[in-house]
Amino acid sequence: MAFFILRRTGVMILTALCLTFVVFFLTNLAPNLEKLAKTQGNARMSDAEVASWLDRNGYGGPLVVRYGEWLGVVPGWVRLDEPSGQWRGRCLADGQSPDQAPRRCGLLQGDLGYSTVSNDEVANIIGGRLALTGVLMFWAFAVMVPAALVIGILAGMREGSRTDRALSTFSIGTTATPEYVSGVLFIVLLASSQVGISPLLVNWGWLDGGTLFLGSARSAMDDVTFWNFTLPVITIAFYGIGYIARMTRAAMAEVMTAQYIRTARLKGVSFRNIVLKHALRNALIAPFTVIMLQIPWLLTGVVIVETLFNYNGFGWTLVQAASNNDIELLLACSVVAVFVVLLTQLISDIGYVFLNPRIRIS
Amino acid sequence: MDTLTWAGALGTILNPVLVAGVLVFVAGFVANLAMSLVGMRPGEWVVQADHALKLRRRPVDYALLTMKYATLLCVLAGLGYIVGGLVWMGDPQRAGILGSMAARLLPVWIALLAMFALSILFKRRLGLYGKLFDSPVGMIGLGLVMFWVFCAVFADGIAPHGPIDVISQMRNAKPGSALPAPGDGQFAWYLLGGDNLGRCVFSRMIYGAFEVLKIAPLATLFAFMVGITLGLPAGYYGGRLDTGLTFLANLVLAFPVILLFYLLVTPEIVAAGIPNYLSMVMFLFPILFAAILFNSRYRTQPLRRNLIVGVCVIGGGVAYLSLISNPSDLRLPMLFRLWPEALDLFDVPGNLLIVFVSVVFVNAPTVFRIVRGLVLDIKTRDYVAAAQTRGEGPWYIMLWEILPNARGPLIVDFCLRIGYTSILLGTLGFFGLGVSPESPDWGSTINEGRRLLTIHPHPALPPALALMSLVLGLNLLADGLREESLKD
Numbered sequence: 041m042a043f044f045i046l047r048r049t050g051v052m053i054l055t056a057l058c059l060t061f062v063v064f065f066l067t068n069l070a071p072n073l074e075k076l077a078k079t080q081g082n083a084r085m086s087d088a089e090v091a092s093w094l095d096r097n098g099y100g101g102p103l104v105v106r107y108g109e110w111l112g113v114v115p116g117w118v119r120l121d122e123p124s125g126q127w128r129g130r131c132l133a134d135g136q137s138p139d140q141a142p143r144r145c146g147l148l149q150g151d152l153g154y155s156t157v158s159n160d161e162v163a164n165i166i167g168g169r170l171a172l173t174g175v176l177m178f179w180a181f182a183v184m185v186p187a188a189l190v191i192g193i194l195a196g197m198r199e200g201s202r203t204d205r206a207l208s209t210f211s212i213g214t215t216a217t218p219e220y221v222s223g224v225l226f227i228v229l230l231a232s233s234q235v236g237i238s239p240l241l242v243n244w245g246w247l248d249g250g251t252l253f254l255g256s257a258r259s260a261m262d263d264v265t266f267w268n269f270t271l272p273v274i275t276i277a278f279y280g281i282g283y284i285a286r287m288t289r290a291a292m293a294e295v296m297t298a299q300y301i302r303t304a305r306l307k308g309v310s311f312r313n314i315v316l317k318h319a320l321r322n323a324l325i326a327p328f329t330v331i332m333l334q335i336p337w338l339l340t341g342v343v344i345v346e347t348l349f350n351y352n353g354f355g356w357t358l359v360q361a362a363s364n365n366d367i368e369l370l371l372a373c374s375v376v377a378v379f380v381v382l383l384t385q386l387i388s389d390i391g392y393v394f395l396n397p398r399i400r401i402s
Numbered sequence: 403m404d405t406l407t408w409a410g411a412l413g414t415i416l417n418p419v420l421v422a423g424v425l426v427f428v429a430g431f432v433a434n435l436a437m438s439l440v441g442m443r444p445g446e447w448v449v450q451a452d453h454a455l456k457l458r459r460r461p462v463d464y465a466l467l468t469m470k471y472a473t474l475l476c477v478l479a480g481l482g483y484i485v486g487g488l489v490w491m492g493d494p495q496r497a498g499i500l501g502s503m504a505a506r507l508l509p510v511w512i513a514l515l516a517m518f519a520l521s522i523l524f525k526r527r528l529g530l531y532g533k534l535f536d537s538p539v540g541m542i543g544l545g546l547v548m549f550w551v552f553c554a555v556f557a558d559g560i561a562p563h564g565p566i567d568v569i570s571q572m573r574n575a576k577p578g579s580a581l582p583a584p585g586d587g588q589f590a591w592y593l594l595g596g597d598n599l600g601r602c603v604f605s606r607m608i609y610g611a612f613e614v615l616k617i618a619p620l621a622t623l624f625a626f627m628v629g630i631t632l633g634l635p636a637g638y639y640g641g642r643l644d645t646g647l648t649f650l651a652n653l654v655l656a657f658p659v660i661l662l663f664y665l666l667v668t669p670e671i672v673a674a675g676i677p678n679y680l681s682m683v684m685f686l687f688p689i690l691f692a693a694i695l696f697n698s699r700y701r702t703q704p705l706r707r708n709l710i711v712g713v714c715v716i717g718g719g720v721a722y723l724s725l726i727s728n729p730s731d732l733r734l735p736m737l738f739r740l741w742p743e744a745l746d747l748f749d750v751p752g753n754l755l756i757v758f759v760s761v762v763f764v765n766a767p768t769v770f771r772i773v774r775g776l777v778l779d780i781k782t783r784d785y786v787a788a789a790q791t792r793g794e795g796p797w798y799i800m801l802w803e804i805l806p807n808a809r810g811p812l813i814v815d816f817c818l819r820i821g822y823t824s825i826l827l828g829t830l831g832f833f834g835l836g837v838s839p840e841s842p843d844w845g846s847t848i849n850e851g852r853r854l855l856t857i858h859p860h861p862a863l864p865p866a867l868a869l870m871s872l873v874l875g876l877n878l879l880a881d882g883l884r885e886e887s888l889k890d
Contacts, residue, residue, distance in 0.1 A: 051649075058653055063665065071670035202466075203438075212881065216874035218825045220832045220848055221866040228859040235859055255856050340660040344832065348852060355660075359833065362664035377658040385656070 041393070048389055052382045060147075063374040064107050067367045073099050075365050080156060096121075098130055110153070110371070112146025147375065153368030157361075162372045165357065170376065172261055173342055173353035176272060179264075180338065184277035184284070185331060191281065192288025192327065197315050199293040208289065214282035219344040223275040231255035231271060257351040272349045276341045280334055284327060291326040295319045325395045332388035336381035406578030406591055410498020412486040416479050423475035430468035437462050484511070499578045499593050503604065506560050506593070510552040517548060530813070533886040540882020546875025550868070554612040561605035562589030565842040572596035574858045577603075597847075597861035598854060606842040607864045613843035614872070617754075618823040621761040622816060625823075628687045628762065629769025630812075631694075634800040636770070637777025648774070651767035659764055660829070666760045667835040675735040677756040682726050684762050689718035698798040724748055725755075753837050761826055765819060772815055776808040783807075810887040814880045821876035828869050844869045 077093045078085055085093065094100055098109075098117040108114030109130055116130030118138045127137045131145035145151040152162035195207035217225075229236040230253045241247035254268040295301065296319055304314050343355030350356075354376065361370040409417055445460040457463070487501025488511075494502040504511075518541075525532035534540040553560060571582045575596040584590035594604040636647045654662075666677060692714040700707035727741035728734060728749050750758075780786065781804060789799045830836050831845020839846070844865035851862025 055649075055653055055656055059656060062657075063661075066665045066671060066676070069670060069674040069676070071673040075670060202444075212877045213874060216821065216877050217870050218828060218873075220828060220845070220852075221870050224848060224852060224855060224862050224866045227855050228863060232856040232859060234857060251856075336656075336658060339658045340829065343660045344829065347833070358661065359664070362661075362668065365670065374658075374661055377661055378656060381656045381658060 044393065045390060048386055052386055056378055056382055059378045060111075060371075060375060061107055063371060063378075064110060065103060067370055068099070068103060068106065072365060072367065076156065076367060079365070096128070108146075109144075110146050112144045112148035112151070115143045116145050152372040152375075155361075155366050155369040157364045157366040157369070162369050165369065166354070166372050166376065169352065169354045169357045172351065173346070173355065175264060176269075176276070176342065176346070176351065176353060177335075177338065179269065179273045180276040180280075183273055184280045187277065188281045188284035189288055189324075189327065191285040193292050193315070193320065193323070195285070196289035196292025196323070197296060197319070199296065204289075207285070211282035211285040211289070214278050215286070216282075217279060219275050219279050219341045220348060222278045223271070223345060223348045226253075226271050226275055227255045255349070257346075257349040261352060272345050272351060275345050275348075276338060279341055280338060284330055284334060287330040288323065288327045292319065292323040295323045298322075325392065328395060329388045329392050332384045332391065335384045336377075339377060339380065404495065405576070405580060406494055406499050406502065406593070408499050408578070409483065410486065410490070410494075410501050411496040412482060412501065413498060416482045416486075419482075420476060420479040423472045423479060427469055427472035427476070430465050430472060434462060434465040434469065437465060494591060502591070503593055506562060506604075507553070509556040509559055510549060513552045513556075514545065514548055518545070530883065530887060533889070534879075534882055537882040537885055539878050540886065543875045543878025543880070543882055546871055547879055550611045550872045550875070551615060553608050554615040557608050557612045561602070561608040562591075562593065563602040563605040565606050565609040566601060566840050567605075568600045569596070570600045572600040572602075574598055574854070574861075575600075577860055594864050595858075595860040597850060598858075603847075603861050603864055606847055607844070607868050609842040610844045610847060610865055610868065611872075613837065613841055614824055614827060614869075617758060617761070617827055617837075618820050621758050622765065622820045622823050624684065624688065624758075624762045625765035625819070626769050626812070626816060627691045628684060628766040630773050630805065631687045631691045632766075633770040633773025634777055634805065635796075637774040638781055638796060638800050638804070644774070647770070651770045654763065654767040655771075659826070660833075662764060663760055663830055663833070663835060666763070667756055667830065672752060672756055675738065677759050678726060678734060678738050680763060681755055681759045684759055684766075685722050685725055689715065689722055692718060694797050695801050698795055698801055701795065701798070720745065720747065725750060728752070751837075757827070757830055757835075757837055760830075761823055764826065765823060769815070769819070772811070773808070776811060777804055780804045780807055814884045814887070817876050817880035817883060821873040821880075824869065824873055824876075 073094055074090050076099075077090045077097075080097075081089070081093050091100075096119070098119075099106070101109075101117065105114055109116050118127060118129035118132065120126075121128050129138060129141070131141045131143070131151075132138065133141070142149065150163070152166065154160075155162050155165055158165060191207050191211065195204045195211075198204060214222075230238065231251050232238060232255070233251050238247065238251040241252060242250075253271050255271065257268055257272045259265075260268045260272075301314060301319060304318050309318070339355070342353070343358060345351070346353045346355040347359055354373070357369065358373040358377070360366070361373055407413060442460065442462050444462045444466070445458045447455050448458050450456050483498075483500040484504040487497045487504030488508065490497040490501060491505045491508075494505075497505060518535075521528065521532065522535050525535045534544060569581060572579060572592055573596055575592055577593065577595040579592050579595060581588070581590050581592070592602045592604070594602075594607070597603055597606070632647055636644045665671060666680075671677070693711050696710045696714060697707060700710060723741045724745065724747040727738045727746065729739045729741060729743045729746055777800070785807075786799060786803055789803050794803075827836070827843065828845030828848070831841070831843050831847075832849045834846070834849060836843055836846045847865040848862050848869075851858075851865070855862055
């Protein structure tokens with residue numbers, strides 16, 4: 041078990057290095073840097089001026105060295121500015137000389153760099169945004185997982201029954217509805233003062249003015265309420281429900297045909313007890329893996345939903361960083377995303393082994 | 403000209419019928435749910451004294467029957483709108499919006515009817531496809547998918563206006579609005595209203611089907627070619643090759659999709675030529691696949707082999723070089739402008755190529771993993787051992803012994819993956835990374851419509867529902883296929 045975890049961790053670190061290098065490479069291509077130089081310096085710079093600007097600001101070295109600097113394994117660049125006589129460098133604050141500052145500053149030292157668009161340390165920006173997304177993810181999971189498990193278990197315990205067919209159709213329906221479709225439908229149905237349910241409710245006097253839910257989650261960043269946060273949460277949860285439910289259903293249906301369930305039936309255990317005490321425990325191993333692997337998949341959903349509902353969390357930041365050519369912020373976002381993906385993979389692998397006695401004991 | 407109503411002249415009869423159907427259905431559903439929660443069970447078959455079977459109905463059964471007939475009523479009402487539209491074909495005022503749409507969709511109805519009639523007639527001779535017509539779920543799925551396929555094929559005949567024809571007075575016009583000054587022979591209404599620039603929402607939805615179905619199936623096919631060409635040897639040989647390829651596949655899979663898209667589709671990356679390099683690698687696989695496929699089959703007949711493989715390599719090669727190179731685009735790196743202009747059969751617009759390649763790139767690793775898993779399972783079978791004993795080459799065994807026996811799960815996954823690819827394309831459009839800003843594809847249209855969603859919902863809803871129904875159809879089709887292929 042220890043060797044297994046060690047090997048998985050090793051592969052994970054290797055994957056993380058490869059992925060961050062790819063992202064670093066793609067964000068530091070010549071056209072990106074040229075655009076950066078022109079936005080930071082002067083829009084009408086000549087090619088020679090761009091090259092010298094890049095050189096002065098530490099973008100001149102070979103890509104691998106710059107990746108090392110960013111990672112924090114290679115000492116950061118320093119250079120003496122000719123006209124002013126001041127030291128400039130990756131790790132230097134204004135007016136510092138190289139012996140006053142740390143030699144290396146990168147990801148490993150906890151320095152994520154500087155966002156050129158928002159003029160702030162990346163670490164300051166990304167912390168708050170991640171917290172916001174954490175709240176959204178928490179509620180989405182709190183809705184999605186129980187709903188999906190209940191649907192899957194109800195459908196799987198009597199395979200082929202009418203309940204099974206109805207619930208399976210529902211799950212297929214939700215997997216066919218990506219977030220940008222369900223979000224639009226929910227907003228039109230529940231959050232529009234012109235169409236959908238809200239005007240009807242106002243007409244009947246069940247709702248005084250306004251709409252049933254709010255179609256923008258901007259106010260939820262300060263204060264989460266049922267009114268402003270329901271739509272983003274159910275939009276994320278809706279797409280995921282179907283997939284988890286189908287996996288749960290398949291696992292449940294398989295367990296229900298097992299020998300020990302038949303034994304339990306023959307000795308006269310009630311159906312309720314068979315499902316709750318005998319089948320459920322074994323049927324929940326597979327969905328656990330699926331739920332863990334769902335987290336990276338939800339990342340795309342989070343980006344869509346935060347854009348659609350104007351919620352300035354992590355996904356929104358990623359979109360902004362990518363479209364504004366904010367290189368260091370985008371790199372930090374990708375590190376977080378890659379880290380989340382790999383960590384959930386590791387947990388699901390270990391958890392699967394841990395939960396399944398057949399693998400654990402051998 | 404007046405604004406059209408939704409149901410036209412038939413509304414007075416059909417609307418109450420439809421409403422009644424829906425209400426009865428809801429009532430039946432609630433009753434059914436309540437009764438099953440209380441613990442009442444549906445009736446059972448009872449053997450009578452004369453050995454005849456009789457269903458002893460209980461209240462639950464009556465609730466279910468009510469729901470069934472209510473559904474039937476709704477379907478009939480829906481058919482009524484379509485038939486009404488076809489009867490009053492030249493008279494949109496009487497046919498209403500629904501009827502007029504049904505009339506515009508006439509070629510689709512004819513094609514669907516012909517396809518279903520022919521398929522059901524010859525279903526015993528059509529293999530797995532024919533068996534699909536034994537499963538209602540599969541038939542519904544196929545119907546939905548083919549509806550959009552025929553919409554895409556006949557888009558020019560169905561859409562009353564062009565996808566980017568702008569009539570500025572029709573900005574955000576409500577569904578059924580009449581044009582201010584219709585020209586001669588011009589359809590005088592915007593059936594589903596106008597969008598924020600004054601374009602016809604209905605026409606854009608129909609052309610959007612073409613945009614989506616132009617890319618999604620082909621991109622999925624390419625992803626399958628890549629995945630199969632790499633997955634077969636990885637599973638068959640195992641060892642270092644397998645470890646390396648699996649690591650690469652996991653690398654791509656660990657990349658958050660949305661980040662990958664943002665990195666691949668932004669203008670700076672495009673200017674650096676990265677998508678062209680990617681397409682250079684990706685599009686090599688289909689030629690490689692075809693060449694190996696026929697080479698391994700006709701290895702013992704050199705003349706035939708040379709002919710077929712030669713045609714594959716030369717034909718595929720010219721198509722490949724025309725596809726990846728674009729001599730007239732001066733922004734591209736030199737490598738992609740070497741191919742002479744005279745031999746450049748077609749130019750794919752830069753953006754389309756990028757979208758295509760990114761989608762293939764995202765899908766290929768998953769296909770690789772599926773193929774690899776299937777090969778690992780199948781290679782232990784006896785017929786593989788028999789082929790090995792016969793002295794067949796490894797590629798013959800992989801492509802002509804293992805692959806045909808893995809086709810069931812692969813076909814099912816192909817259907818599911820087209821749906822997933824459509825969703826991905828929609829995601830790209832939703833973030834404005836799609837083919838072009840004016841493109842009528844569904845993702846871009848939803849993106850444009852969402853800004854004024856709470857005030858003018860009508861531009862965003864049709865493409866959203868269209869995308870949903872297409873993907874739903876593909877998922878149902880995959881489900882039907884899976885069910886039928888398991889019956890063997």
